[in-house]
Amino acid sequence: MKALYIPVLPRNPELRPKQTHPATVLGARMFGWTALCALLTYGTYDKYLVPGFTDQQRNELIADGLASDSANRLVPIPAGNKWPTDDSDQLVLAAMGPELRTLAAIRHRFQLSDVPLCGFIHSINSARTVFNILQQYFAGLCEYDLLLCSSRAGMKTIEIYLANIDQLLPPNVRYRARRILVPLGVSIPTVDPKDRLVLRQRLELGPDHSIALYFGRLSQMSKADLGPLLLALSVLSRRGTVLHLVIAGDDTQMNEAPRLTALAAELNCLANLTVWVNPSAGDKHLLYSGADIFVSPSDNIQETFGLSVAEALAYGLPAVVSDWDGYRDLVTDGETGFLIRSLFPPDIGRLRLADCASSMVEEDLLAQSTAVDFTTLCERLDQLVRDPALRKKMGRAGREFAIDRLSWRVIVGRYEELWQESCQMAKTAHRRGMVGSPVLSFSLENSFGHFASEKRSSESECFITDEGREWLKRPDRFYFLCPLNGRLSPQHFGDLLGTIAERPGIPVGMAVDFVCSNGSRTSVDEMHWTLARLFKYGLVMSPEDRRQLHP
Numbered sequence: 001m002k003a004l005y006i007p008v009l010p011r012n013p014e015l016r017p018k019q020t021h022p023a024t025v026l027g028a029r030m031f032g033w034t035a036l037c038a039l040l041t042y043g044t045y046d047k048y049l050v051p052g053f054t055d056q057q058r059n060e061l062i063a064d065g066l067a068s069d070s071a072n073r074l075v076p077i078p079a080g081n082k083w084p085t086d087d088s089d090q091l092v093l094a095a096m097g098p099e100l101r102t103l104a105a106i107r108h109r110f111q112l113s114d115v116p117l118c119g120f121i122h123s124i125n126s127a128r129t130v131f132n133i134l135q136q137y138f139a140g141l142c143e144y145d146l147l148l149c150s151s152r153a154g155m156k157t158i159e160i161y162l163a164n165i166d167q168l169l170p171p172n173v174r175y176r177a178r179r180i181l182v183p184l185g186v187s188i189p190t191v192d193p194k195d196r197l198v199l200r201q202r203l204e205l206g207p208d209h210s211i212a213l214y215f216g217r218l219s220q221m222s223k224a225d226l227g228p229l230l231l232a233l234s235v236l237s238r239r240g241t242v243l244h245l246v247i248a249g250d251d252t253q254m255n256e257a258p259r260l261t262a263l264a265a266e267l268n269c270l271a272n273l274t275v276w277v278n279p280s281a282g283d284k285h286l287l288y289s290g291a292d293i294f295v296s297p298s299d300n301i302q303e304t305f306g307l308s309v310a311e312a313l314a315y316g317l318p319a320v321v322s323d324w325d326g327y328r329d330l331v332t333d334g335e336t337g338f339l340i341r342s343l344f345p346p347d348i349g350r351l352r353l354a355d356c357a358s359s360m361v362e363e364d365l366l367a368q369s370t371a372v373d374f375t376t377l378c379e380r381l382d383q384l385v386r387d388p389a390l391r392k393k394m395g396r397a398g399r400e401f402a403i404d405r406l407s408w409r410v411i412v413g414r415y416e417e418l419w420q421e422s423c424q425m426a427k428t429a430h431r432r433g434m435v436g437s438p439v440l441s442f443s444l445e446n447s448f449g450h451f452a453s454e455k456r457s458s459e460s461e462c463f464i465t466d467e468g469r470e471w472l473k474r475p476d477r478f479y480f481l482c483p484l485n486g487r488l489s490p491q492h493f494g495d496l497l498g499t500i501a502e503r504p505g506i507p508v509g510m511a512v513d514f515v516c517s518n519g520s521r522t523s524v525d526e527m528h529w530t531l532a533r534l535f536k537y538g539l540v541m542s543p544e545d546r547r548q549l550h551p
Contacts, residue, residue, distance in 0.1 A: 003047040003088035004419075007106065009057065009074075010036055010096055012064035014281045026217070027307045028122035031184050032096035033064075038185055038408035040070035044416060047088065052079035065281075083110035092419045094118040098132060100147060100177060104139040116422035117145040117177070118415075121154055125301040125363060127355040130161050130442060137165070137175055144425035145177035146418055150184045150305040151326030153451055160447050180418060183329065185411035186310045188403055191289050199290025203274055209244055210385045213291035213317070215284065215308045216249045218256035218277065221364045221484055224298050226256075227263055228371075228537055232378045234267035235467070236385075243385050245269075245295075248276035248287055263480045288315040292391055293384050295320045297377060298327060299342065299536075300367040301448045306330055314402040318394035320380050322372045323453045330406075336398035338380040341373040341548060342452040344445070345532035346508060347525055351444040365483055366444065369529045370452065373548065374538030456535065458509035460542040464501040468539035472497055481533045488530060492522060496530050500540055 010032030040048065050057075053076035061071050077084045093103045093115055103117040123129075149155035162175050200207055217223045226247060233245045251257050257275045264270040279287065288294075294312035298321065305326035312319050313330060319337035321327045333339040344366070351362050384391050404410070449455065464472075471477050478490030496515050500506060506514070512527040522530070534540040 001047065001088040002045040002090040003049055003092075004039070004043070004045045005049045005091065005093045005106075006036070007051060007093070007095060007102070009050060009053070009061065011060070012066075014284075015064055027305070028097065030307060031120070031122065034187065034408070035096055035185065037066055037070065038187075038412050039415075040066070040073050042409045042412040047075045048073050049077050050074050051077055053077075083112065090420070090423050091115045092118060092423070096120060097122060098129070098147065100141060100145060101132065101135050101139040104136070104141055104145075108140055114426045116419065116426050117141070118148065118419065118422075119146070119177075120148045121150065121158065121304065123302045123304055124154055124157055124161075125353075125448070127353040127359065127442070130165070130353060131355070133158070133161055133175065134165055136177065137169070137173060141176040142426070143176050143178065144422040146422055147177045147179050148182045148415075148418075149179055150182070151329050152181060153325035153328065154304040155179055155181055156450060157447050161442070164442060178422075182411065182414055182418070183326075183406055184305050184307055184310065185408040186307070186314045186402060186406050188314050188399075188407050189285065189288070191315060195286055195289035197290075199286055202286070203244065203246070205244055209242060210293065211291045212243055212245050212293040212295050212320075212381060212385075213287055213312070214245070214247045214249070214295050215287060215312070216296065217253065218247070218249045218251040218260070219254040220256065220368060221254065222302050222367075223300055224296065224303075225368055225536075226260060226297070227480055228374055228377070229295065229297055230260065230264050230267055230269065230273070231467070231537055232374065232381060233264070233272055234269040235378050236382055237269045237272050239382070241382050241385050243381065244272050244274065246274045246276055246287060246291065248279050248283070251277040259480070266474075266477055266480070288312065288317065291315075291317055292388075293318055293320060293381065294337075295381065296322065296327070297340065297372040298322045298324045299370040299372060301325075301363060301444070301451060302367075310402065310406050313398035314406065316395040316399040318384055318391050318398060320377070320384065325451045330401075331398075332401075336394055336401055338376075338384075340377050340380065341454075343371045343373070343535070344449065344452045344455045345369045345371075345528060346456055346458045347528040348445040348449065348455065349443065350525070353442040353444065353447070363444070365529055368483060369532035369536065371456075371532065371536035373545065374536070375541070375545065376548065456508065456532075456542070458507065460508050460544060461505040462500045462508060462511055462531070462540050462542060463504050464497060465539055465541050467537075468497055468534070469501070471539055472501065481530075481537065483529070488522065488526060492527075492530055493534065496527065497534055497539060500534075 012033045013029040053074055058071050062068055095103055098119045098121050100117050100119040107115055158179055236243055257277050260275055264273045294317040296309055309319055309321055309327055309330045319331045321331055322342045323339040324342050331337045331339055475490055475494045478493035481493050482488055499515055500511055512524055516524055516527050
């Protein structure tokens, strides 16, 4: 008999917005819910144990969309101080997040020393993640415990955290859980070709109109700054490219839609934009089924995997995405879509992870100053709009990849392989002792520098672009570049861009120093961030950017 213990049952986050006080739909919550459904659908374990599980909870899960047969596989056990007598010869304790410390406490409490633990990482850009890992050093973890990482980039960051912690601990104290790469799973949908026409009817578009879809939480602070994507839409519209952009996702956190529509109106592309806030599960299916291209210019270290990208591949959409963390594991450039070069600003080296509000603000500002190659983004979108055969070829390849590598049937099978292996290892593992915990400091560049394609050099030469000259004529546009947290004004952007226009080829560092020394009343760090924003929006370009476009 094989049994899986699940201490907390996730709920369907896509149904939560119907409540009076809607909850933000986060990727980690979506994973928890879909993973539970997949385990109960494709899993081969005999029992799925849930402490204190009630008939009311069962009915709530069914109302959330869990099949009745799946709900009936959940077995209640008493939530008490004694582990119930059980005839299972293989038991695994699993959480839908990184809570190995909590699982280890359960194992220790009930003296289940030969039972492996399994947890999953999601967002890892918080110092709290580091301290959570540090606590796990002293939680009694074993070599047969599992921490499943969804992307190579995320796994590398975990290894960097561990290496830094190891330097501060005695040699005999090490992190014991195995780190294994397993992507997040997706359901493989049935796509009705009629949905393409239905979506165009909903949007009042012609049947031959191309639709690009961004789907994700709407927040330039903690997800992605979509301003450059709107500017790309404006540029393509002026070229005569027939493209309609749909930006869809949860907007309960930041109320981002008004800013996006205001910027689109300013850029004269509002007619080619639909902002679809808080879509239902049915809306989501229609959008993915009816779109032609998926686009996601991710720029935030909060993103670790890219669940929306995986879903797009499952729907057969070619993906135009930033060359970023887990996106690289999902999109093969030129085969299932295009990876667009991403660049951190030169001053990333000064940033540190810290468990305080100012560190969170710095991470937000980093995302807002991280550029996704604007010119290439425009060219790749234009290429796919004008080449339906390429779209179809890439979409077919992406769906095949999703079926073979990302489908829940495959992923659940991989989980069970690892659990079987861990159960076999458990018989020979040993417990650890505990020591004190030191103070830790982490460089964002060291931990996340590999997320972007490269870091822009302070010696890079700056040239104003044609788009930049247009913005100098319309200085009110710089309002949209101002930070959500900070004291920079549109004038600061105009002054810096004007300096570059007057001094073609001026290096990044020299341009920053020049403006700072001429009474701008801004710090060097603020001006570096300002210049990074100008690069991000395609208003400034370096020779390296041109060479990437025309090698």
